[in-house]
Amino acid sequence: MPVSDSADRAPGAATDAERGTDGSSDGxxxxxxxxxxxxEGTLAGVPSVFVRTSGCNLRCWFCDSYHTSWEPTHAWMSLEEILAEIESYDADHVVLTGGEPLLHDDSVALLEALDDRDYHTTVETNGTIYRDAPIDLASISPKLQSSTPTPERDPQGEGEWAERHEADRIDLDTLARLVADYDFQLKFVVTDADDMPEILELLADLRATAEVPIRDDDVLLMPEGATRERLADTRSRVADLAMEHGFRYTPRLHVDLWNDAPET
Structure with missing residues (x-):
């Protein structure tokens, strides 16, 4: 797919090179x-069609979708093309992911079209953008301080994103709207016990702000790691933390099965 530097522009600002084959800028x-x-998450193991958009407003140093964030690449597809490909698979579940899919205006149009076709939709989001859309499960993954690409952790070695990422990674009001309006799971990427005080503080703040209860069962701890080797270092620690705090543990089933292969 062609490399593009346009994935972080304002949503909906398609160039001539980013139009569907029918000439429309929709897509x-x-x-x-x-x-x-x-x-991942409460639906782990369910056959699903994944629609991965390019572009993200954050830059986690450990991002497992590097080519949607640090070096965004994509093909521009119209909604009709996307729907046709989804319908070619024998699946009732669609996962809209990224990058950050809610950056894009037409994510709402896609979700509406999928709702009309009776698909169950999961949206994987970092929780910093709110959209009014038919979402069956909002899989919200707030980014912890440990995700910030400090100069020594910046995969591009430039350190330009650290300040912006740190300033934008948590939006409590947006998180509160998402959990109030949608069935949700709060999924935290965890490396070790050092991450837990921040998770507990954020949960306390969110519970005080949100208009709906947030149960411990709504909170999922997921081990950091996009390869089998890395998961071998983190999974048992994170499982122990889930048991200690009464939260749910979620595997990274696709990594266990296919390691870091694309399209898994």
Missing amino acids: LPINELFYSLQG
Whole structure:
């Protein structure tokens, strides 16, 4: 797919090179569109079609979708093209992911079209953008301080994103709106016990702000790691933390099965 530097522009600002084959500017920058098993969260193991958009407003140093954030690549697809490919697979579940899919205006149009076709939709979001859309499960992954690409952790070695990422990674009001309006899961990427005080503080703040209860069962701890080797270092620690705090543990099933292969 062609490399583009346009994925972080204002949503909906398509260039001539980013239009669907029918000439319309409607559509989305698609990094991947594939059929697999949901690997994370409460629906882990469910056959699903994944629609991965390109572009993100954050830059986690450990991002497992590097080509949607640090070096965004995509093909521009119209909504009709996206829907046709989704319908070619035998699946009732669609996962809209990224990058940050809610950056894009036409993510709402896609979700509306999927709702009309009776698909169950999961939206994977970092929780910093709110959209009014038919979402069956908002899989919200607030980014912890440990995600910030400090100069020594910046995969591009430039350190330009650290301040912006740190300033934008948590939006409590947006998180509160998302959990109030949608069925949700709060999914935290965890490396070790050092992450827990921040998670507990954020949960306390969110529970005080949100208009709906947030149960411990709504909170998922997921081990950091996009390869089997890295998960071997983190999974048992994170499982122990989930048991200690009464939260849910979620695997990264796709990594266990296919390591870091694309389209999994």
